[in-house]
Amino acid sequence: LHARDLGGQLTMQAKRHTASLLGLLKSLDDVWLRIRRLPVPQVLKEQVIIQALWPKIFHATGINVCPDQVISKLRTKVCKALGHGLAGAQPAVRLTLLSSNPLLDPGLYCLWTTFRDFRRLTSKQPYLLLLWQDFMAHFSGHLHPGPFSVLLNQLELLSWHLHDPPFVSDHTGHQFDFLGLAEDQLWTKAVHGWHLRLSRTLARRKDIDGLLGLDWRPTQLALQSLPPLALASMQALVE
Numbered sequence: 627l628h629a630r631d632l633g634g635q636l637t638m639q640a641k642r643h644t645a646s647l648l649g650l651l652k653s654l655d656d657v658w659l660r661i662r663r664l665p666v667p668q669v670l671k672e673q674v675i676i677q678a679l680w681p682k683i684f685h686a687t688g689i690n691v692c693p694d695q696v697i698s699k700l701r702t703k704v705c706k707a708l709g710h711g712l713a714g715a716q717p718a719v720r721l722t723l724l725s726s727n728p729l730l731d732p733g734l735y736c737l738w739t740t741f742r743d744f745r746r747l748t749s750k751q752p753y754l755l756l757l758w759q760d761f762m763a764h765f766s767g768h769l770h771p772g773p774f775s776v777l778l779n780q781l782e783l784l785s786w787h788l789h790d791p792p793f794v795s796d797h798t799g800h801q802f803d804f805l806g807l808a809e810d811q812l813w814t815k816a817v818h819g820w821h822l823r824l825s826r827t828l829a830r831r832k833d834i835d836g837l838l839g840l841d842w843r844p845t846q847l848a849l850q851s852l853p854p855l856a857l858a859s860m861q862a863l864v865e
Contacts, residue, residue, distance in 0.1 A: 647696060650683065651703075658707040669726045671708055676727055680735045688743045690771050691779050692736050700732040718824055734820050737780045741816060744777055748792075748805055755805070758791040784819030797822055 657679065661671050683700070684692070701717035710720050721731040729735045748754045761774040769775040781788055787795040792805040797819045804812075 658703050661707040672726050672730050676729050684736050688740045688773050697733045740780045
């Protein structure tokens with residue numbers, strides 16, 4: 627049993643359903659073409675995707691896990707819409723490290739939306755913390771549709787470990803209050819963990835064997851200091 631309600635995907639059974647989500651993605655095919663043809667700077671196209679398309683696609687994503695194949699398809703569509711599509715390129719790296727905003731990557735956007743919405747709802751409904759603690763006290767290792775399973779899935783992507791809620795250990799082993807930590811600090815931790823995840827994936831390639839990590843901050847600082855002509859030249863080299 628599954629259906630869409632108020633724009634979100636509801637599932638009333640253990641089996642996951644992606645038909646409605648795939649249908650939504652199919653309906654946006656013309657939108658990607660329009661973005662590619664827009665006579666505006668690249669940064670504005672990126673803002674359109676982050677501010678208009680991602681909220682539409684990932685609305686209520688905190689109650690159902692978004693399949694990896696959907697994230698992969700979205701990365702491909704974004705790269706094509708922005709004119710990035712050379713063979714051998716890594717869309718996740720291109721969107722996370724070499725764009726104006728790392729949230730252009732659908733995987734990171736989905737993860738951060740899950741974190742942000744969970745914290746916001748818990749702050750408004752304190753009893754959710756008790757439900758979260760009860761869920762973990764009886765957790766058998768099986769994930770089901772719902773916010774607690776989705777959050778566990780997203781934490782696992784970053785190699786974070788959930789202790790007695792709301793305490794979480796990040797990829798460095800540092801334990802913190804997931805609900806009480808300042809949002810900017812949580813964002814920094816999440817982005818760092820995401821980059822480490824990307825580096826582990828990239829390290830499987832022989833041409834970059836031995837890669838230990840990625841950091842977007844030096845890249846962003848360098849991009850911000852370049853004049854427009856130099857930036858355009860560098861982007862051409864990147865492609």
